Amino acid sequence: MFKTHDIAMKSYQPRLLQDDLYSIPIDAFFKSAFSVDCVIFGYHEAELKVLLIQRGTEPFENYWALPGDLVYPNEDLDSAALRILNDLTSLTNIPIKQVKTFGKVDRHPLGRVITIAYLALVEPTDLAPHASSWARDTRWHPIAEVPQLAFDHQEILEVSLEELRSRILHEDLWSKVLPAKFSLTQFQELFETILGKTFDKGNFRKKVVKYKFLQKLEEAQRGVSHRPSLLYSFDAKRYQEMKANGFSFEF
Amino acid sequence: MFKTHDIAMKSYQPRLLQDDLYSIPIDAFFKSAFSVDCVIFGYHEAELKVLLIQRGTEPFENYWALPGDLVYPNEDLDSAALRILNDLTSLTNIPIKQVKTFGKVDRHPLGRVITIAYLALVEPTDLAPHASSWARDTRWHPIAEVPQLAFDHQEILEVSLEELRSRILHEDLWSKVLPAKFSLTQFQELFETILGKTFDKGNFRKKVVKYKFLQKLEEAQRGVSHRPSLLYSFDAKRYQEMKANGFSFEF
DNA sequence: AAAGCTTTTTGTATAAATTACAATTAGTGT
DNA sequence: ACACTAATTGTAATTTATACAAAAAGCTTT
Numbered sequence: 001m002f003k004t005h006d007i008a009m010k011s012y013q014p015r016l017l018q019d020d021l022y023s024i025p026i027d028a029f030f031k032s033a034f035s036v037d038c039v040i041f042g043y044h045e046a047e048l049k050v051l052l053i054q055r056g057t058e059p060f061e062n063y064w065a066l067p068g069d070l071v072y073p074n075e076d077l078d079s080a081a082l083r084i085l086n087d088l089t090s091l092t093n094i095p096i097k098q099v100k101t102f103g104k105v106d107r108h109p110l111g112r113v114i115t116i117a118y119l120a121l122v123e124p125t126d127l128a129p130h131a132s133s134w135a136r137d138t139r140w141h142p143i144a145e146v147p148q149l150a151f152d153h154q155e156i157l158e159v160s161l162e163e164l165r166s167r168i169l170h171e172d173l174w175s176k177v178l179p180a181k182f183s184l185t186q187f188q189e190l191f192e193t194i195l196g197k198t199f200d201k202g203n204f205r206k207k208v209v210k211y212k213f214l215q216k217l218e219e220a221q222r223g224v225s226h227r228p229s230l231l232y233s234f235d236a237k238r239y240q241e242m243k244a245n246g247f248s249f250e251f
Numbered sequence: 252m253f254k255t256h257d258i259a260m261k262s263y264q265p266r267l268l269q270d271d272l273y274s275i276p277i278d279a280f281f282k283s284a285f286s287v288d289c290v291i292f293g294y295h296e297a298e299l300k301v302l303l304i305q306r307g308t309e310p311f312e313n314y315w316a317l318p319g320d321l322v323y324p325n326e327d328l329d330s331a332a333l334r335i336l337n338d339l340t341s342l343t344n345i346p347i348k349q350v351k352t353f354g355k356v357d358r359h360p361l362g363r364v365i366t367i368a369y370l371a372l373v374e375p376t377d378l379a380p381h382a383s384s385w386a387r388d389t390r391w392h393p394i395a396e397v398p399q400l401a402f403d404h405q406e407i408l409e410v411s412l413e414e415l416r417s418r419i420l421h422e423d424l425w426s427k428v429l430p431a432k433f434s435l436t437q438f439q440e441l442f443e444t445i446l447g448k449t450f451d452k453g454n455f456r457k458k459v460v461k462y463k464f465l466q467k468l469e470e471a472q473r474g475v476s477h478r479p480s481l482l483y484s485f486d487a488k489r490y491q492e493m494k495a496n497g498f499s500f501e502f
Numbered sequence: 503a504a505a506g507c508t509t510t511t512t513g514t515a516t517a518a519a520t521t522a523c524a525a526t527t528a529g530t531g532t
Numbered sequence: 533a534c535a536c537t538a539a540t541t542g543t544a545a546t547t548t549a550t551a552c553a554a555a556a557a558g559c560t561t562t
Contacts, residue, residue, distance in 0.1 A: 032324060034285055034354075034365060073283060073363050077354035101352045101367050103285075103328035112324050114285060116352050116365075185539075202541075203521065225530040226537035436510075453512075454550065471557095477508040478557040 037068035039160035042124030053135035060150030081118035183229035213239040288319035290411035293375030304386035311401030332369035434480035
């Protein structure tokens with residue numbers, strides 16, 4: 001099985017090719033095209049990773065790269081991003097955020113391809129078996145140990161990480177990486193990891209509680225050999241209300 | 252004279268057409284394409300406007316729309332935005348900012364065209380004579396009196412205004428709309444207009460002075476029938492320094 | 503030339519938020 | 533019962549924000 005991505009690349013040097021499995025007419029991708037690349041961040045226990053694929057075809061064969069694909073003619077951009085995310089992780093219903101479109105003339109060696117970058121933040125799940133059809137290999141890389149990447153993916157990753165850092169609190173991107181019930185310590189760890197700095201425990205707690213989008217539950221932690229923490233849940237409705245009122249969150 | 256934009260639209264229902272003046276091969280735009288749309292804001296004396304064109308061709312003939320064009324195959328996205336801006340206003344060396352890419356499948360009635368939106372903030376100059384070749388009419392519209400727009404341009408405008416408001420202080424977008432030497436009152440008026448709220452004069456001044464990216468000059472206002480204000484200039488170098496250090500500006 | 507007008511500029515007292523750090527608490531393990 | 537750990541609460545000192553008032557510097561009028 002091969003993806004439209006490969007087809008389009010090959011067909012750039014004009015040649016007649018058959019439609020692929022998705023029955024998309026080849027000439028829809030002639031000479032210029034747009035793709036979506038996904039920066040899928042994974043967070044688990046104070047570690048931030050990014051999901052990369054190892055390319056199985058030229059150009060940049062064997063290089064690691066951000067997962068991406070050409071956008072189908074009948075597919076919205078967001079849908080394309082969600083499709084890629086789902087193909088690799090089997091996850092659905094994940095909030096995504098468009099980051100920026102990268103379109104330098106020479107960014108793709110085989111033709112004019114611009115790419116719209118999206119980001120998501122998920123729990124680093126096992127990868128879907130399907131994922132192997134994408135590429136030679138698929139793997140979570142700690143954010144500090146990312147290898148040299150194909151195309152301009154290094155820049156895309158940097159810009160996306162910057163975006164994640166600056167928007168993490170304004171969007172609800174983070175809401176999928178914590179369990180439904182979590183402690184304030186877990187919550188703090190998440191933001192410390194992503195922002196790359198630490199906060200005073202007491203002060204952080206006060207600020208968060210003030211924002212009121214965390215709902216204190218009756219329940220507490222159990223089985224830990226110290227004072228158990230109370231559990232909280234994310235009050236999405238109140239969060240949206242506050243956002244609609246132009247409330248500005250900041251740490 | 253006609254623009255590549257029109258050509259591409261017509262040629263979507265496959266038909267053979269000649270190359271246009273820019274000698275771009277027609278088939279480069281077959282079936283799917285990407286364009287750049289510019290939200291050119293104009294600020295002058297506490298009034299915010301936006302530059303719109305009135306379309307001279309179908310679809311949406313006679314509707315007002317954001318100026319835009321297909322991106323040439325050998326042209327970077329930023330360059331395309333600057334070209335459009337320059338075509339209409341003759342301005343060069345204006346900071347622009349990519350806002351977002353809009354790509355709903357049905358956003359363009361004649362084919363799959365996604366568009367990358369850019370914004371700029373300039374002084375509403377006289378329009379270049381050239382501009383009339385673009386469209387039936389070209390005009391600055393006060394932001395509160397924008398007519399119904401073609402395509403999804405209403406949404407693009409809204410998102411762009413939101414972006415302008417939230418980034419005005421972090422980017423130096425504003426630096427082109429004030430004279431080289433300006434008073435703090437002028438500076439405050441600019442931000443009040445764009446953000447749509449007012450500030451206490453004394454407190455605003457204190458905050459700005461604290462940020463230190465304004466350079467106090469020896470010169471003062473002349474000929475006004477009240478206490479003349481001291482003049483300031485924008486210290487772009489210091490501003491960039493502060494931005495690089497992760498300084499966060501806010502009003 | 504003095505008094506008045508207007509807007510800039512500076513000042514100040516109060517309230518609110520941030521910060522650093524200490525004290526208390528609620529569990530488990532010995 | 534006591535020690536241990538991390539959660540939770542508290543507090544004093546500092547900084548920042550806010551509202552408002554006073555002073556200053558030109559021009560205009562008398």
